Amino acid sequence: MMIHDDWQLMRKRLNHDWLKNKFLVAHLNGFIARLSASNPDPVKFKEFATQDWPTWSCHREELADLIKSAEAALSPRQLLDQLPLSACNSETKDFLCKLVHDLWLTRSSIRKKIANSEVALKEADAYYQGLNPLLKSTDNIDLYLLRQSIEKFIKFDKAVMHLSDCIHQLPHNIQVV
Amino acid sequence: MKKIYLSEHSFVNTELNLGGISYKVVLGPSMKEIATTTDNLLAATHAILHHNADEFKKLKDKIFTAQNFSEKTLIILRVSEGDKSKLETAQHDKWICGENGFVAYVLLARNQKKVLEDNPEIAINTLRAFFAMTPAQAEAVYSGRLDECHPVLRPLFDAPRHFPNFFYALSILCQGYLTIGALANDERSSVNKEQSSVVKKALERTGWTTLYSQDSESVIKNLDLSTRVRREELWQYVIQTDSDYWKPLSGEKKFMENFVKEWKSFNNKELTNSVNWLVIAIDGKKSIDQPDSVAQAYLDIVDVMEAKL
Numbered sequence: 001m002m003i004h005d006d007w008q009l010m011r012k013r014l015n016h017d018w019l020k021n022k023f024l025v026a027h028l029n030g031f032i033a034r035l036s037a038s039n040p041d042p043v044k045f046k047e048f049a050t051q052d053w054p055t056w057s058c059h060r061e062e063l064a065d066l067i068k069s070a071e072a073a074l075s076p077r078q079l080l081d082q083l084p085l086s087a088c089n090s091e092t093k094d095f096l097c098k099l100v101h102d103l104w105l106t107r108s109s110i111r112k113k114i115a116n117s118e119v120a121l122k123e124a125d126a127y128y129q130g131l132n133p134l135l136k137s138t139d140n141i142d143l144y145l146l147r148q149s150i151e152k153f154i155k156f157d158k159a160v161m162h163l164s165d166c167i168h169q170l171p172h173n174i175q176v177v
Numbered sequence: 178m179k180k181i182y183l184s185e186h187s188f189v190n191t192e193l194n195l196g197g198i199s200y201k202v203v204l205g206p207s208m209k210e211i212a213t214t215t216d217n218l219l220a221a222t223h224a225i226l227h228h229n230a231d232e233f234k235k236l237k238d239k240i241f242t243a244q245n246f247s248e249k250t251l252i253i254l255r256v257s258e259g260d261k262s263k264l265e266t267a268q269h270d271k272w273i274c275g276e277n278g279f280v281a282y283v284l285l286a287r288n289q290k291k292v293l294e295d296n297p298e299i300a301i302n303t304l305r306a307f308f309a310m311t312p313a314q315a316e317a318v319y320s321g322r323l324d325e326c327h328p329v330l331r332p333l334f335d336a337p338r339h340f341p342n343f344f345y346a347l348s349i350l351c352q353g354y355l356t357i358g359a360l361a362n363d364e365r366s367s368v369n370k371e372q373s374s375v376v377k378k379a380l381e382r383t384g385w386t387t388l389y390s391q392d393s394e395s396v397i398k399n400l401d402l403s404t405r406v407r408r409e410e411l412w413q414y415v416i417q418t419d420s421d422y423w424k425p426l427s428g429e430k431k432f433m434e435n436f437v438k439e440w441k442s443f444n445n446k447e448l449t450n451s452v453n454w455l456v457i458a459i460d461g462k463k464s465i466d467q468p469d470s471v472a473q474a475y476l477d478i479v480d481v482m483e484a485k486l
Binding site: 006086094103174 | 382
C-alpha cells in the first residue's frame with residue numbers, strides 16, 4: 001500500500017509540478033496563444049509537438065495510478081501501522097482498521113472526489129486522443145489544420161485544468177475526524 | 178563481521194574509531210548514486226543515510242525491485258537535521274521484500290544530525306551501539322519498545338515529534354470505544370441501555386449513525402460483531418481496568434506530557450474536563466466506564482481539530 005507521504009509527494013510531482021505548471025501553463029497555454037498569433041514561429045510548434053505534447057502519453061498512466069491509489073493512501077487506517085497505535089494487539093488493530101476506514105468513507109466525500117478525478121482524466125484523455133493525429137506528423141505540421149481545431153485545443157486545455165483541480169481537491173492530510 | 182554502509186557522513190569523516198572493534202565498511206556513495214545502484218547497500222547489514230525525501234523514495238523503489246540480497250536483514254538509520262524536517266511526520270518503517278522475505282528496518286533519528294556533529298564522543302558511542310543492534314532490537318524500536326534497545330540509542334529514537342500522534346490515536350480509540358458501546362448496548366443486547374444525547378451526538382460526528390443506518394447487517398458482519406456475546410465481550414474489554422485496548426497510550430511513559438503538548442499545538446488552552454478525565458484514566462490504567470465522558474472528550478477533540486483546519 002502506498003503510504004500517505006509517498007502519495008502526497010507523487011501528487012506534488014505529477015499534478016502540481018508536471019501537469020499544472022509544466023504541461024498546462026508552460027506548454028499548452030503557450031501553444032494555444034501561438035495558434036492565435038498572426039505570425040507564429042514554426043520551430044516552436046515543432047518543439048511543442050516533439051517534446052511537450054507526447055509527455056501526456058507518458059504520464060497518463062501515472063495519473064490514473066495516483067487517482068486509483070488515493071483511497072488507500074489517504075485513509076486514516078494507516079495510522080494503525082504507525083506508533084502509538086501499531087502497538088495495538090492484532091485483534092484490536094484488525095477491528096479498528098475496518099471501522100476507521102468505513103467511518104472515514106462515510107464522513108468524507110472521498111469516493112465522490114476520486115470518481116470526479118477519474119471522469120476528468122477520461123475526458124481530458126479523450127480530447128488528447130482526438131487531437132493527437134494533428135501533432136503526430138512532426139515533419140510536416142499543418143498550421144491551417146491546427147488553427148481549425150483551436151476550439152478543441154481550448155476544450156482540452158480546460159479539461160486538463162479541471163483534472164488538475166479535481167486532483168488538488170483530494171485531501172492534503174490524513175483526516176482522522 | 179558486521180557489514181556497514183555509510184553515506185555522506187560528515188560527522189564520521191575518516192576518523193571512525195570504534196574502540197578497536199573491526200567493521201567492514203562496504204562503500205559510501207552519495208544518495209544520488211544509490212538511486213542508480215543499490216548493490217552495495219544490499220550487501221550490508223547496517224546503513225546510515227541522510228534524510229532526503231526524493232532520494233529516499235527512489236531508494237525504496239530500488240530495494241523493492243531488487244532481486245539479490247546478500248543479507249536477510251538490513252537496518253537503516255535515517256538521520257535528519259533541522260527542526261522543520263519532513264521526518265517529523267514520518268514513522269519508523271519496515272519493508273519486507275523479495276521472494277526470500279528480505280527485511281529492511283528504517284529507523285528514524287529525528288533532528289539528530291547536529292547533535293551528532295557537535296558531539297563526536299556521542300557520535301562514536303551512538304555508532305558503536307547502532308552497529309551492534311540486532312534485528313530483534315530493530316523490531317523492538319520499530320514497535321515502540323525503546324527499553325529493549327541500547328540505552329545510548331534511546332535518545333536517538335525518542336526525539337520530539339510534532340505530528341500529533343497521541344491526539345490522532347486517542348480520537349481513533351474513542352471512535353472504536355463509542356462504536357462498540359453503541360453495539361453492545363443496542364436494542365438487540367441484554368443491556369439495552371438508552372444512549373444519552375452526548376453519546377448520540379458523538380456517534381453522529383464519528384459517522385457511525387449514518388454508516389449503521391445504511392446497512393447495519395453488513396456493517397456488523399464486516400466488523401465481526403454479529404453475535405451479542407461477542408459485542409458484550411468486546412465492551413467489557415474496552416472498559417476494564419488496565420485494558421489492552423488503551424495500552425498503546427497507557428503504555429507510553431510520556432503519554433500525558435506529549436498529549437498535553439499536542440493539544441496545545443492545536444489549541445493553546447487547558448484540557449477540557451472530559452479530555453482531562455479520559456487522559457488521566459488512561460494514564461492511570463483505570464476503568465474507562467463512563468461513555469458520556471468519553472463521548473464528550475471525543476466531541477472536544479473533534480472541535481479542536483476542526484477549528485484548526
